Amino acid sequence: MxxxxxxxxxxxxxxxxxxxxxxxxxxxxxxxxxxxxxxxxxxxxxxxxxxxxxxxxxxxxxxxxxxxxxxxxxxxxxxASFSAEEKRFRDTLLPGLSPGRTRRFLDLGRWETLTPGTVLTCEEHPPDFLTYLDDGEVRIEAHGRLVRVVTGGHFIGEMSMMGDGRAVATATVQTRVRAWRIERVKLARLRETAPTTMSVLELGIARDMRAKLVFQNASGQVGGP
CATH class of the missing domain: 1.20.58 (Methane Monooxygenase Hydroxylase; Chain G, domain 1)
Structure with missing residues (x-):
């Protein structure tokens, strides 16, 4: 050689x-x-x-x-600058994303104040939004039975991002809710245009699902939609 x-x-x-x-x-x-x-x-x-x-x-x-x-x-x-609720979202479920990317990601969705009775997901139907719940309470029902009440710091509709995309439960706002929401079509585009952001989001979703499973094991209840 x-x-x-x-x-x-x-x-x-x-x-x-x-x-x-x-x-x-x-x-x-x-x-x-x-x-x-x-x-x-x-x-x-x-x-x-x-x-x-x-x-x-x-x-x-x-x-x-x-x-x-x-x-x-x-x-x-x-x-990049963030409101108090955006900081909670980032610290809880998007810790691996840079400030600039987090700002661009949050700007794709919108913050909303939702009134009691608003349906976020409908069982067996693909939801239009992925929702992050910052404050308030949401009822989770499956087959007409109350499963649990989800409070701030969790996603609603994250299970629909897996499998066939259908929600496994119905999620209905129970008290006044402050939430950030992003359309599913935007997330689908983001998977192609910003895979790094989607990877961090998916890690946050996995972390949230794990927390819900811990709650399920402790209480004998089923996880979120």
Missing amino acids: DLSFITEGWAGHLSYLLLVLSMLMRRMLWLRLFVIASALAGIAFDFFWLNNPVGVFWQTLLVLVNLAELFILWRNDRR
Whole structure:
């Protein structure tokens, strides 16, 4: 084996190795940092070993583009602000999402004050919204029987995001409720356009479902819709 392939081209190997590693990063910050490091190693390889000005130009452009994207991420995070109810939502169910991404995600939905009797999900029907309950009480009924009463800090309609998309119970507002709601069609689009945001949301949903299962095991009741 020609050792010069390794010893003389180490910068080139490092560049591609860092690029491969960047694809394994789940957070955009680390992905872009690894891409920048890959491009810098590529610049060194193209300049010192290959004497390739075309490669140096494109690798430099790659560094500049990613630095610009990092600046935009930093600026969006700095500008993001949240109300008290939004902070509770983020801290409870979206802790892994950056401030800027959280702000964009919350802006896709809307905060509403719901009156008693409002139906959030209907058993055996796909709900139109995923709802986060910040305050108030919601009755959960299955087959005409009261299952439990859900209070603030939980999702309503999260089970419909799994399987055939039908709600497993009917959820009806029992007292005045403050809630954040997002349309299912927007979530479907988000799965394609912002997979990182959806991954964090799905983790939050899993965390919420686990909390409901703990409640179910402790009380002998069934989980939410």
